[in-house]
Amino acid sequence: MKILVISGFLGAGKTTFIQELVKRTKRDFAIMENEYGAIGVDGDLLEQSDGSINIWEMTEGCICCTRKADFASSILTIANTIDPEILLVEPTGVGELSKLLENISQIEYERISLLEPLTIVDGSHFEQTLAKFPELCMDQIQAAGTVIVSKLEGASEAELTEIEARIRTINRTSDISSLHYSKQPDSWWAMLLERPLLVSSSNQSEEGSAPLEDRMIENTSVKNEPSVADETVDSVALTSISLRYEQELILFLQGLTAGVFGDIVRAKGFLPIGNGDVWLQFSVVNGTYSVTGFNHPSEVTELEAKGIFIGTRIKRSWLREVLQKSLYCHPDTIKEAAKQNKLKIGKLRGTKRVS
Numbered sequence: 464m465k466i467l468v469i470s471g472f473l474g475a476g477k478t479t480f481i482q483e484l485v486k487r488t489k490r491d492f493a494i495m496e497n498e499y500g501a502i503g504v505d506g507d508l509l510e511q512s513d514g515s516i517n518i519w520e521m522t523e524g525c526i527c528c529t530r531k532a533d534f535a536s537s538i539l540t541i542a543n544t545i546d547p548e549i550l551l552v553e554p555t556g557v558g559e560l561s562k563l564l565e566n567i568s569q570i571e572y573e574r575i576s577l578l579e580p581l582t583i584v585d586g587s588h589f590e591q592t593l594a595k596f597p598e599l600c601m602d603q604i605q606a607a608g609t610v611i612v613s614k615l616e617g618a619s620e621a622e623l624t625e626i627e628a629r630i631r632t633i634n635r636t637s638d639i640s641s642l643h644y645s646k647q648p649d650s651w652w653a654m655l656l657e658r659p660l661l662v663s664s665s666n667q668s669e670e671g672s673a674p675l676e677d678r679m680i681e682n683t684s685v686k687n688e689p690s691v692a693d694e695t696v697d698s699v700a701l702t703s704i705s706l707r708y709e710q711e712l713i714l715f716l717q718g719l720t721a722g723v724f725g726d727i728v729r730a731k732g733f734l735p736i737g738n739g740d741v742w743l744q745f746s747v748v749n750g751t752y753s754v755t756g757f758n759h760p761s762e763v764t765e766l767e768a769k770g771i772f773i774g775t776r777i778k779r780s781w782l783r784e785v786l787q788k789s790l791y792c793h794p795d796t797i798k799e800a801a802k803q804n805k806l807k808i809g810k811l812r813g814t815k816r817v818s
């Protein structure tokens with residue numbers, strides 16, 4: 464089993480990229496999703512776009528630090544049971560790629576090998592994200608074998624050259640793809656699944672990128688940079704959410720991006736509108752929101768409305784009051800919902816979801 468880690472900051476476009484990778488290469492994949500909050504959203508979205516793929520979700524904690532041991536044992540379980548050709552790993556947007564690679568390299572053996580990791584960077588907010596989360600973003604870029612720039616589909620040649628040069632100042636050896644991946648040829652996609660990560664300098668290939676242990680040394684210098692990342696970022700995960708009208712969702716998202724519910728860096732989820740005939744999916748990143756249709760597979764009863772909100776100074780009770788209105792009005796219902804949420808969270812931990 465080969466492992467391809469697809470890293471990138473919150474909302475950079477990791478899940479969207481994975482959907483395209485699966486579509487373009489049609490290989491035998493399994494996917495491991497690590498969500499920063501207490502519940503997973505990406506697994507459901509991926510399942511919607513390709514119901515035939517095995518998806519694992521690990522929530523509540525980061526596989527590069529607090530859930531290290533669970534992550535290692537899940538990888539071994541996947542290798543020994545499903546044994547896909549390639550396991551795609553999407554860490555949380557606030558995970559350090561260098562630490563994660565270090566963890567995985569410790570469980571590498573003849574049946575498990577690492578591919579050169581990818582980091583997706585949001586080209587439309589590159590400088591802002593880097594300025595706000597320097598340690599994290601630099602780590603993700605420096606440890607990547609290929610840095611892929613998203614969200615610059617309409618950029619000019621000059622803009623692409625500029626961002627490429629900027630990324631080059633952070634990582635001297637990686638491949639950089641500033642051309643949007645939707646325009647890349649099949650050979651480029653195939654190449655992403657073929658390049659092994661070199662773990663020690665003694666294995667370095669002639670044309671090769673820096674091996675893993677050299678990258679780690681490089682990264683120690685970054686540790687002294689100021690960072691506001693891990694310690695201050697918080698998350699709220701809500702289930703059983705709903706709104707009465709589509710317009711209400713727009714108003715809520717406008718409030719969210721205006722800072723009414725705290726300083727939200729990332730939000731995403733899906734929920735029913737009105738009597739549940741219409742479901743909508745929402746996504747908030749870098750102060751902008753998007754709303755798209757969501758085909759709720761009504762025969763799958765376990766798929767529940769959910770939303771994740773990541774940021775600082777989050778107004779939890781306000782979010783609950785707006786999105787769980789029906790629950791909020793009745794104290795007994797709140798208690799019951801809290802009980803059910805607890806059970807649900809427990810059930811999701813490290814479990815395998817096979818469609």
Ligand SMILES: Nc1nc2c(ncn2[C@@H]2O[C@H](COP(=O)(O)OP(=O)(O)OP(=O)(O)O)[C@@H](O)[C@H]2O)c(=O)[nH]1
Pocket residue numbers: 471472473474475476477478479480505555556613614615616729731746748753
């Ligand atoms: N225009 C454009 N939008 C994109 C691109 N990639 C992602 N998006 C949008 O950006 C938002 C976040 O995309 P995701 O793929 O969910 O990002 P992510 O990195 O998986 O997010 P987290 O896992 O929550 O950190 C969604 O609204 C996407 O539709 C891109 O290349 N171009």
